[in-house]
Amino acid sequence: MYLYNSATHKKEELKTHTPNHVEMYTCGPTVYHFAHIGNLRSYIMEDVLEKYLRFAGYSVNRVMNITDVGHLTSDADEGEDKMLKGAKREHKSVMEIAQFYTDAFFADCQKLHIKRPDVVQPATGLIDDYIKIITKLLDTGYAYLAGGNVYFDTSKLDRYYIFNDHNEEDLAVGVREGVEEDTNKKNKNDFVLWFTKSKFEDQALKWDSPWGVGYPGWHIECSGISMKYNGEYLDLHCGGVDNAFPHHTNEIAQSESYLGHPWCPHWCHVAHLNTTDGKMSKSKGEFLTVSLLEQKGYDPLAYRFFCLQSHYRKSLVFTWENLDNAVLAYNKLLAKIANLKDEGGVDEAVRAEYRAKFSKEMDNDLNTAMGVTVLYDVLKAKTSGATKLAIIADLDEVLSLDLIAKAAALREKNAAAAAQSAGAFTVIAEDGTPDEGIENLIRQRADAKKAKNFAEADRIRDELKAQGIEVTDVPNGAKWKRI
Numbered sequence: 152m153y154l155y156n157s158a159t160h161k162k163e164e165l166k167t168h169t170p171n172h173v174e175m176y177t178c179g180p181t182v183y184h185f186a187h188i189g190n191l192r193s194y195i196m197e198d199v200l201e202k203y204l205r206f207a208g209y210s211v212n213r214v215m216n217i218t219d220v221g222h223l224t225s226d227a228d229e230g231e232d233k234m235l236k237g238a239k240r241e242h243k244s245v246m247e248i249a250q251f252y253t254d255a256f257f258a259d260c261q262k263l264h265i266k267r268p269d270v271v272q273p274a275t276g277l278i279d280d281y282i283k284i285i286t287k288l289l290d291t292g293y294a295y296l297a298g299g300n301v302y303f304d305t306s307k308l309d310r311y312y313i314f315n316d317h318n319e320e321d322l323a324v325g326v327r328e329g330v331e332e333d334t335n336k337k338n339k340n341d342f343v344l345w346f347t348k349s350k351f352e353d354q355a356l357k358w359d360s361p362w363g364v365g366y367p368g369w370h371i372e373c374s375g376i377s378m379k380y381n382g383e384y385l386d387l388h389c390g391g392v393d394n395a396f397p398h399h400t401n402e403i404a405q406s407e408s409y410l411g412h413p414w415c416p417h418w419c420h421v422a423h424l425n426t427t428d429g430k431m432s433k434s435k436g437e438f439l440t441v442s443l444l445e446q447k448g449y450d451p452l453a454y455r456f457f458c459l460q461s462h463y464r465k466s467l468v469f470t471w472e473n474l475d476n477a478v479l480a481y482n483k484l485l486a487k488i489a490n491l492k493d494e495g496g497v498d499e500a501v502r503a504e505y506r507a508k509f510s511k512e513m514d515n516d517l518n519t520a521m522g523v524t525v526l527y528d529v530l531k532a533k534t535s536g537a538t539k540l541a542i543i544a545d546l547d548e549v550l551s552l553d554l555i556a557k558a559a560a561l562r563e564k565n566a567a568a569a570a571q572s573a574g575a576f577t578v579i580a581e582d583g584t585p586d587e588g589i590e591n592l593i594r595q596r597a598d599a600k601k602a603k604n605f606a607e608a609d610r611i612r613d614e615l616k617a618q619g620i621e622v623t624d625v626p627n628g629a630k631w632k633r634i
C-alpha cells in the first residue's frame with residue numbers, strides 16, 4: 152500500500168518491520184469533554200486505514216492512549232491541565248470526568264462503526280514506564296532538571312523538526328502566543344517530561360517519582376504506551392494534523408533518544424474538519440457532537456459516509472447543507488442495494504476483480520472517495536445479484552457503512568408498505584369532512600362482510616341509514632355521504 156508519509160513528505164510504500172504485520176499507534180482523545188465531529192473525522196479515517204490493512208492481508212496490532220492527565224490547554228507546556236479544567240467545570244473529580252468522557256467517546260465510536268483498537272490504555276495507568284524512560288533520558292544526557300521539572304533537551308538532537316520545513320522562530324511564536332515563557336527551559340522547544348512544579352498547585356493527580364511528587368508531560372504518554380504494547384519498532388503512527396507539532400515531534404525526540412535507534416518510519420496525519428468560520432473547537436458556539444447530529448435526525452453513518460467521500464489529507468468543510476447532500480447520496484445508494492436480489496450464485500472471478508479494483512484505489516494513499524465509487528461500479532456490473540451483494544459486503548468490511556443490513560431493512564420496509572397499501576381499506580368522505588365514528592362503523596361493516604357475517608353487515612348498514620348516511624362500495628374501500 153502507498154500512503155503519504157509526513158516524515159518524508161512523500162507518498163511511500165508502507166514497509167513494516169515484520170512482513171505482513173503492522174504495529175500501529177493512534178493518538179487517542181483527551182477525555183475532558185465530548186469529542187467533536189472533527190476529532191471523530193480523524194478516528195473514522197484511522198479506522199478505515201486499519202480495516203483496509205486487514206483487508207489487504209496484514210495482521211494489525213493497533214494501540215491507542217486515552218489522555219487523562221498532562222495535556223495542558225496549550226500544546227506547549229503552559230496553561231491549565233485540560234482534565235482539571237473539565238473537572239472544575241462539572242464539579243466532579245478528574246477520574247470521574249475521565250471515565251464519563253471515555254465511555255462517551257466509545258459510545259460515539261460505536262455509532263460511527265469505528266472499531267475499538269486492540270489495546271486502549273489510559274495514560275494514568277503506566278506511570279512507572281514513563282519514569283523508567285525519563286530516568287534513562289536523564290542518565291544519557293538527553294534530559295535535565297530545572298526548577299523542579301524534568302525537561303527534554305532538544306539541542307542534543309541533530310534533527311528536531313521532522314514534519315515540516317518551518318523555521319524555529321515561526322513555530323515558537325505559534326506555540327507561545329499568549330502564554331508566559333518558561334524560564335527554566337534551556338532551548339525554546341525543550342519540553343517537560345515530568346512536572347513537579349507547576350503554576351496550578353491544585354493538580355489532582357500526582358505520583359511519587361525520583362524527582363518529587365508530580366505528574367508526566369503529555370508527550371511521554373504516547374511514547375511509553377506505544378513502546379509497551381507495540382514494542383521498540385512501531386510501523387505506523389497516526390493522528391490529526393495538529394498533533395504533528397509539537398506532540399509527534401516530541402514523541403520522536405524522546406523515543407529515539409531512549410531507544411538509540413529509529414522508532415517509527417511512517418507517519419500519517421488526518422487533515423482537519425473545519426466550520427465555515429474556521430477551525431472546529433469545543434469552546435466555540437454550537438459544539439458539533441454525534442449526539443447533536445442524532446438530535447437533528449441524522450444517522451451517524453451518514454456522517455461517516457460524508458467523511459469517506461473526501462480525501463483524508465484535504466481539509467473538509469462541514470456545513471449542514473454538505474451533510475444533507477451526503478445523506479441524499481447515502482440513501483440513494485442504500486435504495487439501489489435494496490433493489491438487488493440475492494440470486495444467481497456468486498461469481499468468484501467477478502468478485503475478485505472488484506476487490507482488486509477497490510484495493511487499487513485504497514492502495515493509492517487511502518483514496519476512500521474512489522473506493523466508494525467502486526460500489527456504484529458494482530451496482531452497474533453485468534453479473535448476478537448474489538455476486539453484487541457479496542462484493543458490497545466485502546468492501547463494507549472496510550467502509551463500515553452497514554450497507555447490507557440497512558438495505559435489507561429498507562427492502563423489508565418497502566415490502567411492508569407495498570403490502571399495506573395494496574390491501575388497505577380506504578374510507579372516503581364524499582363531502583371532504585371525515586367523521587371518525589361513521590368511518591369506524593363503515594370499517595366494521597367491511598370486516599363483517601369479510602367474515603361472511605352478513606346479518607351484522609346489514610345491521611350496520613341499517614344503523615348508518617338511520618343516521619342519514621349512504622355508503623357506496625368502491626375497490627379497496629367505501630365512500631359515504633349524508634343524504
Ligand code: AMP
Nearest residue numbers: 180181189190193390391394423424431
Ligand atoms: P484531542 O481529544 O484534542 O486530543 O484530539 C483527538 C484527535 O482529534 C487528535 O488526533 C487531533 O489531532 C484530532 N483533531 C482535533 N481537531 C480536529 C479537527 N477539527 N478535525 C480533525 N481532527 C481533529
Ligand code: ZN
Nearest residue numbers: 178179373398
Ligand atoms: Zn499522542
